[in-house]
Amino acid sequence: MMDGDVQIKLQSFVDGELPEGEARAMANLMAQDREAAALVAELKYTRQALSGHEKGVRLPESREFFWSKIQREIERTAPVAPVPRPVSWLVRVRRILTPVAAVAAVAIAGFIATRPASAGSGVETSLSDPGAFTYRDFASGTTLVWLSYPAEDTLADGE
């Protein structure tokens, strides 16, 4: 009886899975050993018998019926697109008015920022002291400042 490892190597030889050196050794063994040659022949018979075996197999359902099942499954598992909900008139009006209002706000801000300063006179409040008011008369070159709260001296006197 042939050694198990040799049997497996002979199979690998038939399948073309042996490196060149080992394949040569197996070829030599086949030439000298009838049992080895017989095993290789048997392995080749089985390969030959199996070749083309699946070609005779037919799917036992008609083209239309088989496809109908596949199509149904494809449609069932397809991602569902979200259905658009009806939009109320109020939302639609808001959608139109929001950008219009934004554009108007920007235009007004731009107009104020770029407006030329009055050449005559005007009243200003200082950002650093909201209680202080300044009156400027550009024509006469006069500037008048007044405060909306009592002077510090007065407060000091009162204490």
Added chain:
Amino acid sequence: MTGHEHSSADDEALVRAAQQGNLGAFEELVARHRDKIYARAFSMMRNEEEALDLSQEAWVKAWQRLAQFQRESSFGTWMTRIVINLCLDQLRKQKRYRTESLEAIDEESGGVERQMPVLTVNPTERLERAELRQRIEIALDQLSYEHRTVLVLHEFEEMEYKEIARVMECSIGTVMSRLFYARRKLAVILSDLKKDEAT
């Protein structure tokens, strides 16, 4: 457009159309390759109903993954690999619920096949094609799923040992041992040796 209207297009054109969402082109691909895909599922599962379900599932998966098909192989080869993977998953699930028989354990250890006498004549020589087919079917039915799968992947899918080892999650040594057993058993059934021995 239905699949029939695509019958003159080649596979590559059909795949391109299907990748763009053309279901008619995909139907034509199914029609062309359905027998081969079913045959592979049946070779592995040995059950008509399971083979039908798994080949159908393979087609649905193929449609869902069509964008991933990069044309590194033919469409037919790509499809076959999908159905093989589905069958392997199914067989692994079934194995979890199946108790290993003593015979299967003996087969797995690789001892039995080495004791069988080598056939000295071509067992297929005098068989008619139909009879040969029938005996191959019997042999495939009698093999455990591990032995049958190795045989199918090697002989029908023409996979190398290392590739079979990878998809079956076992060693190359196990692949070689299982393949050897499967072939020897097949040879015995083809030659009807058991019947001769009994008489």
